[in-house]
Amino acid sequence: MERAAAGGYSSALSNVEAPIVATICRRLDGIALAIELAGSRAASLGIPGIAELLDNRFSLLWHGRRTALPRHQTLNAMLDWSYNLLPEQQKTVLSRFSVFVGDFTLEAACSVASDTELDEACVAETLESLLTKSLISTTPVHGSTHYRLLYTTRAYAETKLAKSAEAHRVARRHAVFFAKFLERDEIVQLGLGEYDLSGYALHIGNVRAALEWALSDHGDVVIGIALAASAAPLFVGLSLLGECGHWCERTLAALDDPSRNTRREMILQEALALALMYTGGQNEQIRAALERALSLAEALGDQLRQLQLLAGLNLFFNRLGDLRSSRATAERGAAIARALSDPAGSIWAEWMLGISHSFEGSQTEAQFHCERGFSLAADHIGAKPNYFGFDHRIRALLALARTLWLRGFSDQAVGTAQKAIDEAVSREHPVSICVSLIYTSLLFLWTGDLPRARSLIEQLIAYAGRYSLEPFRAAGLALKGRLAIACDETENGIALLRNVLRTIHEYYYLLVPTVVGALAEGLRKAGQLEEALFTIDDAITIARSDGVKVDLSELLRIKSLVLVAKNDRRAAIDCLSEAIEVARSQSALAWELRSAVELARLLSEAGQRDQARRDLALVYDRFTEGFQTADLKEARVLLENLQP
Numbered sequence: 001m002e003r004a005a006a007g008g009y010s011s012a013l014s015n016v017e018a019p020i021v022a023t024i025c026r027r028l029d030g031i032a033l034a035i036e037l038a039g040s041r042a043a044s045l046g047i048p049g050i051a052e053l054l055d056n057r058f059s060l061l062w063h064g065r066r067t068a069l070p071r072h073q074t075l076n077a078m079l080d081w082s083y084n085l086l087p088e089q090q091k092t093v094l095s096r097f098s099v100f101v102g103d104f105t106l107e108a109a110c111s112v113a114s115d116t117e118l119d120e121a122c123v124a125e126t127l128e129s130l131l132t133k134s135l136i137s138t139t140p141v142h143g144s145t146h147y148r149l150l151y152t153t154r155a156y157a158e159t160k161l162a163k164s165a166e167a168h169r170v171a172r173r174h175a176v177f178f179a180k181f182l183e184r185d186e187i188v189q190l191g192l193g194e195y196d197l198s199g200y201a202l203h204i205g206n207v208r209a210a211l212e213w214a215l216s217d218h219g220d221v222v223i224g225i226a227l228a229a230s231a232a233p234l235f236v237g238l239s240l241l242g243e244c245g246h247w248c249e250r251t252l253a254a255l256d257d258p259s260r261n262t263r264r265e266m267i268l269q270e271a272l273a274l275a276l277m278y279t280g281g282q283n284e285q286i287r288a289a290l291e292r293a294l295s296l297a298e299a300l301g302d303q304l305r306q307l308q309l310l311a312g313l314n315l316f317f318n319r320l321g322d323l324r325s326s327r328a329t330a331e332r333g334a335a336i337a338r339a340l341s342d343p344a345g346s347i348w349a350e351w352m353l354g355i356s357h358s359f360e361g362s363q364t365e366a367q368f369h370c371e372r373g374f375s376l377a378a379d380h381i382g383a384k385p386n387y388f389g390f391d392h393r394i395r396a397l398l399a400l401a402r403t404l405w406l407r408g409f410s411d412q413a414v415g416t417a418q419k420a421i422d423e424a425v426s427r428e429h430p431v432s433i434c435v436s437l438i439y440t441s442l443l444f445l446w447t448g449d450l451p452r453a454r455s456l457i458e459q460l461i462a463y464a465g466r467y468s469l470e471p472f473r474a475a476g477l478a479l480k481g482r483l484a485i486a487c488d489e490t491e492n493g494i495a496l497l498r499n500v501l502r503t504i505h506e507y508y509y510l511l512v513p514t515v516v517g518a519l520a521e522g523l524r525k526a527g528q529l530e531e532a533l534f535t536i537d538d539a540i541t542i543a544r545s546d547g548v549k550v551d552l553s554e555l556l557r558i559k560s561l562v563l564v565a566k567n568d569r570r571a572a573i574d575c576l577s578e579a580i581e582v583a584r585s586q587s588a589l590a591w592e593l594r595s596a597v598e599l600a601r602l603l604s605e606a607g608q609r610d611q612a613r614r615d616l617a618l619v620y621d622r623f624t625e626g627f628q629t630a631d632l633k634e635a636r637v638l639l640e641n642l643q644p
Helices: 002-006 018-027 032-040 047-053 057-061 075-084 088-097 106-113 120-132 151-163 167-183 198-214 221-237 241-253 263-279 284-299 303-320 323-340 343-360 363-379 392-406 410-427 430-447 450-466 470-486 490-507 509-525 529-546 549-565 569-585 589-605 609-620 630-641
Strands: 136-141 144-149
Touching: 002 032, 018 032, 018 047, 075 151, 088 106, 088 120, 088 144, 088 151, 106 120, 106 144, 106 167, 120 136, 144 151, 151 167, 167 198, 167 221, 198 221, 221 241, 221 263, 241 263, 263 284, 263 303, 263 470, 284 303, 303 323, 303 343, 303 509, 323 343, 343 363, 343 392, 343 549, 363 392, 392 410, 392 430, 392 589, 410 430, 430 450, 430 470, 450 470, 470 490, 470 509, 490 509, 509 529, 509 549, 529 549, 549 569, 549 589, 569 589, 589 609, 589 630, 609 630
Parallel strands: none
Antiparallel strands: 136 144
C-alpha cells in the first residue's frame, strides 16, 4: 500500500479490499519487486483491476521506476535476467516444469521432464539446483515433499515452453503420468464416492490441465479417455460433481471405437449418471447412462460393479416415485450380494427394501427391513455399503426415523434423525448432509418444532447451493414454503411452493405429494377454497396412482379441512374416516392421531361429545412417548375439553 500511495493511489485500504490485497501479494509469491510493480498500478487500475490482471500475463510487463536498473524495470526483464544466467539444462527443465499446475512430486517431475537426452537422475539433480536458486519452492504434504513453481516464475517459464518445439510432447507426458498415477491408485479406484479423497485435492489442478489438453483439438483423445476414466472417482470423491459431469460428457462424446464396450466406458457412464442425478433433474439421460453402464458390467462379469450400479438405479427410481422398480432393484441387488457372499450388499438391500416399504405405506415392513439391515451391519462391522457416491447408512437411519415417527415413537425418531445428521456431518459428505437435512427438517415440521425445522432448512438451502446440488436446494425451498404455511406466513408460503413445484416435479418427484398437500393447505388458509380442493385432489390422485402412499392419510385429512371450510361437513367426516382407515392399514399411528383429532372436533360440534372423546382416547392411549410434540399436546387439550 506504500507503493500504491507513492504511485498516486489516494484511497485508504477498506475492509472489502484488504483480502484482495492479501491475495495479490500471495499470488505474487511475496516477491518484493513484483509487489512494488503491482502497487505502482493501483492508481490507474484500482485494486480489483490488479487482481484481474494477475490472471493473465500482463503482470510480467508492468514497468517499474525509470531510475531502476534495466533488469528491474519490469518483472519480465528481471526474470529474463535470472533465466539467462541458467545453464541450458536448467532452462529446459524449468520450462518443462511449467506444465504443472500447483504442487507436484519428484516422481511426477522426473516422469514429465525426462527424455532420451535427459534421464530421471539428471532431472532430480536439476530440480535441486533450481531449488537452491529459489525458482522452485517446497511444501511438506503428509510427511512427503512436494514442489511448486512460484506463480510469477511459472507464468514466465510457461511462455518459454509455449515457444519451444516440445510443448505438446511435454503436455502429453504430463497427461500420461496423471492417467497412470490415478489408474494404479487403489484407494481412488475402489469406487465412486466410497472413500474420503480430500488428501488427493492437491492433484486436481494438474488433472484439469491434462484433461483440457488431451481432449482439445491438438491433444490425444486416447489419453483423454484413459485420464477421464481414472479421474472420475477423484472428482466424485472431492464432491466436484458438476465438473465430473462436464468431463464425462465431453469424453463420452469423443469416445473412439476401441474404447467402446470397455471398463473405461462403464466408469464414465456411471460417473456421468451420478453427477447428473445429484446436480440436475431426473431424466432419461441418467437412466440411459445407468442402464448402459449396468449392461457393460454384466458383459464384463463385474458383479460388484453391478451391485453399485443397482444402487444408482434404486436411487433413481426411488426419487422418481417408481417404488415398484426401486424395490425390484433392491431385490436384484440382494441376489447378487448372496452370490458374492458380500455382507455390504446384503445390508444395503435390506435398507433399500425398508425405504421402499416406508414410502409405499407399509411401516411395519419398513421397520423390519431397516432394523434387520442394522443388525447385519452390527454383525459385519467392516462392511460399508457406500455405493454410488452415497453413504446408504444415512438413508437407512432417515427411513427408520420416518417410520418410527409414523408408528408413534416420536422420541426415538428424533434421536435417530439426529444420529443421521451427526454421522453425515462427521463424514463431511455434501450429498449425505443434504439428504439428512431434508428428512430431519421434515420430521421437525411433523413434531411441531418449527424453530428447529427453520434452522435445518436454511442450512440445507445454503449447503446445497454451495455445492451446486440443485435437487436438494429445490427440496429446501419446498420445505421453506411448507414451513411458511405452518407459521401462518400464508402468502409467502404459497408463492414459494408455486415457484418450486415444477422443479420438484423434475428433480425430486418423491416429494411431490407432500409439497402439493402443503400448497393446498396454504390455499385453504388464504380462502382460495376451489383451488385448494382441486390441488389436494391432484395430490391424492398422485399418491394413489404412483404408489407413494406414505402421505395419503395426511392428504385426506387436509382435504377434510378444505371441505369443512366449504361447509360440507358430511363429506369431511367421510374423508377423515377414510384417512383413519388408511393410517391404520399402514400402521401410521401419527397420521391416525391427526385425523382422529379433526374427526373429534367435527363430532363434538355435531353434539356427539361422548363418541368424540371415546374415539380420540382410543388413539391417544396407544402412544407411549412423544407427549411434548405438538400433535399429542393438541390431542390432550381436546380430550380435557371433551370431559363431561
